[in-house]
Amino acid sequence: MKDFSLRSYPVKWLLLVLLLPFLLIQCRNKHKNSVFEVNPVQSLPPSAGKDKQKTTQQFISILYANLFQKALSANELVEITNCITSIGDKETAHEIVISNFMNHSDVRIPSNTEMRDDVDTFLDETYKRFFVRDITEAERAFFKDFIASNENVTPELVYFAFTLADEYNYY
Amino acid sequence: MKRRKFLKTGGLVATGAFAAPYILPSGRLFARTGSQLAEHVVFVLFAGGVRQQEAVSQRYLDDSQGVNIPGNILYNLLEGDPPDSKIVYGTTTDLDGDTPIPKILGQTIQKQGVLFKEVLSRTTGHYSGLNGLVTGNYYYTQGLKSKPTLPTIFEYARKHLGLSATKTWFVGNGISNSVPLLNYSLHEDYGVKYGANFLAPRITFGDQGFKHLSNAKVYHPEEELDPIYQMKYFLDNVWLASGKTIDTINNTDEEKQDIKDFIKEMFNKKSAGTIAMPPVSDNSDLETIGYACEVLKWFKPTVTVVNLHDIDGCHSNFTYYLQSMHRADHGTAHLWNYIQTQIPEMADNTVMILVPEHGRNLEPNPIKDENDWLAYDHSDDNSKRIFSMMVGPGIDGDLVIGSESNRVGIATDAVPTIAEVLGFKDDVMNAGHIDVKAKSMFDHL
Numbered sequence: 001m002k003d004f005s006l007r008s009y010p011v012k013w014l015l016l017v018l019l020l021p022f023l024l025i026q027c028r029n030k031h032k033n034s035v036f037e038v039n040p041v042q043s044l045p046p047s048a049g050k051d052k053q054k055t056t057q058q059f060i061s062i063l064y065a066n067l068f069q070k071a072l073s074a075n076e077l078v079e080i081t082n083c084i085t086s087i088g089d090k091e092t093a094h095e096i097v098i099s100n101f102m103n104h105s106d107v108r109i110p111s112n113t114e115m116r117d118d119v120d121t122f123l124d125e126t127y128k129r130f131f132v133r134d135i136t137e138a139e140r141a142f143f144k145d146f147i148a149s150n151e152n153v154t155p156e157l158v159y160f161a162f163t164l165a166d167e168y169n170y171y
Numbered sequence: 172m173k174r175r176k177f178l179k180t181g182g183l184v185a186t187g188a189f190a191a192p193y194i195l196p197s198g199r200l201f202a203r204t205g206s207q208l209a210e211h212v213v214f215v216l217f218a219g220g221v222r223q224q225e226a227v228s229q230r231y232l233d234d235s236q237g238v239n240i241p242g243n244i245l246y247n248l249l250e251g252d253p254p255d256s257k258i259v260y261g262t263t264t265d266l267d268g269d270t271p272i273p274k275i276l277g278q279t280i281q282k283q284g285v286l287f288k289e290v291l292s293r294t295t296g297h298y299s300g301l302n303g304l305v306t307g308n309y310y311y312t313q314g315l316k317s318k319p320t321l322p323t324i325f326e327y328a329r330k331h332l333g334l335s336a337t338k339t340w341f342v343g344n345g346i347s348n349s350v351p352l353l354n355y356s357l358h359e360d361y362g363v364k365y366g367a368n369f370l371a372p373r374i375t376f377g378d379q380g381f382k383h384l385s386n387a388k389v390y391h392p393e394e395e396l397d398p399i400y401q402m403k404y405f406l407d408n409v410w411l412a413s414g415k416t417i418d419t420i421n422n423t424d425e426e427k428q429d430i431k432d433f434i435k436e437m438f439n440k441k442s443a444g445t446i447a448m449p450p451v452s453d454n455s456d457l458e459t460i461g462y463a464c465e466v467l468k469w470f471k472p473t474v475t476v477v478n479l480h481d482i483d484g485c486h487s488n489f490t491y492y493l494q495s496m497h498r499a500d501h502g503t504a505h506l507w508n509y510i511q512t513q514i515p516e517m518a519d520n521t522v523m524i525l526v527p528e529h530g531r532n533l534e535p536n537p538i539k540d541e542n543d544w545l546a547y548d549h550s551d552d553n554s555k556r557i558f559s560m561m562v563g564p565g566i567d568g569d570l571v572i573g574s575e576s577n578r579v580g581i582a583t584d585a586v587p588t589i590a591e592v593l594g595f596k597d598d599v600m601n602a603g604h605i606d607v608k609a610k611s612m613f614d615h616l
Binding site: 050053079080087088089090091096097099102103136138142143146150152153157158160162164165166167169170 | 336341346351354366367368369370371372374375379380382383384385386387388389390394395398399400401402403405406407409410413415416417419420422427430431434
């Protein structure tokens with residue numbers, strides 16, 4: 001039988017005696033009084049980054065670019081801005097300007113078939129085009145249901161609603 | 172049981188019958204605080220800086236160009252004979268302006284109402300002048316391109332009378348300077364939600380408007396507009412979570428549709444040449460008056476303010492100034508005549524008030540026009556000399572108050588006067604935002 005006596009291994013016993021207090025300290029329950037929690041994370045709506053309201057000029061320029069996929073001329077920008085300024089109710093003025101745009105032949109809107117064949121893609125692109133953000137699942141559910149249950153809803157009407165929306169007035 | 176049910180039902184009906192007339196569209200529970208002289212007020216901001224000498228004093232060229240020819244070129248408004256020579260203010264037959272515009276009214280506004288012959292304008296600038304006229308106070312902390320800081324007459328009327336937005340209109344002759352900003356103030360107790368509808372018809376229905384507004388696509392109300400609004404409301408509800416809102420003057424959906432129908436109809440009438448223009452409509456003020464008549468006929472507003480401005484051409488052209496003043500008289504007469512003859516709901520039920528925002532200088536500037544006549548700016552004490560007029564039901568006729576040596580009234584009297592006509596003067600005065608010197612014109616009589 002192997003002899004582990006102090007006399008046989010004096011150095012080892014000495015080291016053991018010296019290390020024992022450290023081992024005891026390391027083995028105590030450090031988290032005895034700790035409370036485990038979840039870090040608070042602020043949940044923001046998808047449009048939270050938009051905090052500046054567009055000026056009339058910005059609104060018109062962006063609207064035109066969104067609908068026609070090209071830039072509005074400086075002269076026309078001034079004229080349309082004047083028209084909006086000449087009407088006190090800006091929402092009504094915007095609505096009239098947008099419905100005039102919709103009467104132009106070169107307005108770029110997907111066909112009804114394209115929208116209904118792939119509603120998900122249409123919605124993704126519409127949110128990015130007008131709101132410059134991703135669609136949420138709640139929004140997707142609403143629009144998919146709304147489009148499916150309303151035969152009269154065309155891409156033009158969807159675009160019209162987006163351009164009239166309050167969020168479209170912010171960037 | 173039957174008796175108890177009868178009493179309960181009867182009590183509810185009686186309570187409803189008593190309360191219902193006092194629940195106004197705004198939710199206001201109490202009716203106006205005073206008696207009402209008329210249901211409508213038309214306030215003409217007349218008209219870009221009128222020099223007292225050529226207006227009430229009827230001096231024509233006498234006090235301005237050193238030519239001894241007096242005369243009254245506001246002969247729809249004021250009693251007095253027109254000039255008998257050097258006629259330049261009319262339409263052109265042989266020479267420029269040689270034919271005076273025929274008088275519209277059988278009886279002058281002065282004969283029909285009250286003329287305050289010498290009134291104080293505490294300011295000599297357009298912005299502060301217009302601001303004072305619509306707010307009843309000369310207090311402002313900012314310059315051009317800013318909204319008033321104190322409530323306007325539109326906000327007072329909408330808040331205290333519970334009016335919807337289309338019952339208050341500000342018709343401007345353009346969109347320059349601060350004109351489109353005067354339809355509501357930034358005051359925290361009033362502000363945008365009580366603002367008036369604004370229209371600058373020469374833009375809306377002019378070349379620019381025709382190009383960008385007249386070709387609106389017509390959507391089916393149920394099959395197309397309804398889904399658009401449903402989707403918009405969903406998007407707006409999502410946006411509400413951001414806590415940001417869009418400031419609006421709160422036209423209801425029905426009112427917005429009414430405005431769109433009005434605009435469409437105006438384009439139709441313009442194409443057909445049937446806008447209610449004055450017999451002569453060869454300047455921007457007269458065009459503005461024509462469309463103001465259409466606004467009155469369509470919406471029958473409670474408060475309408477019409478801003479005229481062509482007279483300000485006097486900075487560089489005295490002849491044009493005389494022509495513009497004569498046309499402002501013609502236009503105002505047409506407006507009054509149109510109300511009385513073409514709008515039955517407003518005839519004999521409308522008070523018209525007329526006040527210039529300020530006068531013009533005593534001494535000319537060096538600019539001469541084609542007749543070698545000197546032009547006038549507005550900056551000295553003479554520019555603070557103005558007049559005012561009011562006419563309508565309950566107002567004495569043929570009454571002249573004050574004189575050159577006895578000034579009575581201040582331009583800011585207009586707001587309390589409008590409030591008194593509509594029966595809510597106490598609300599306005601108690602709000603505490605009116606000039607301390609201002610009081611209803613009726614209090615001067």
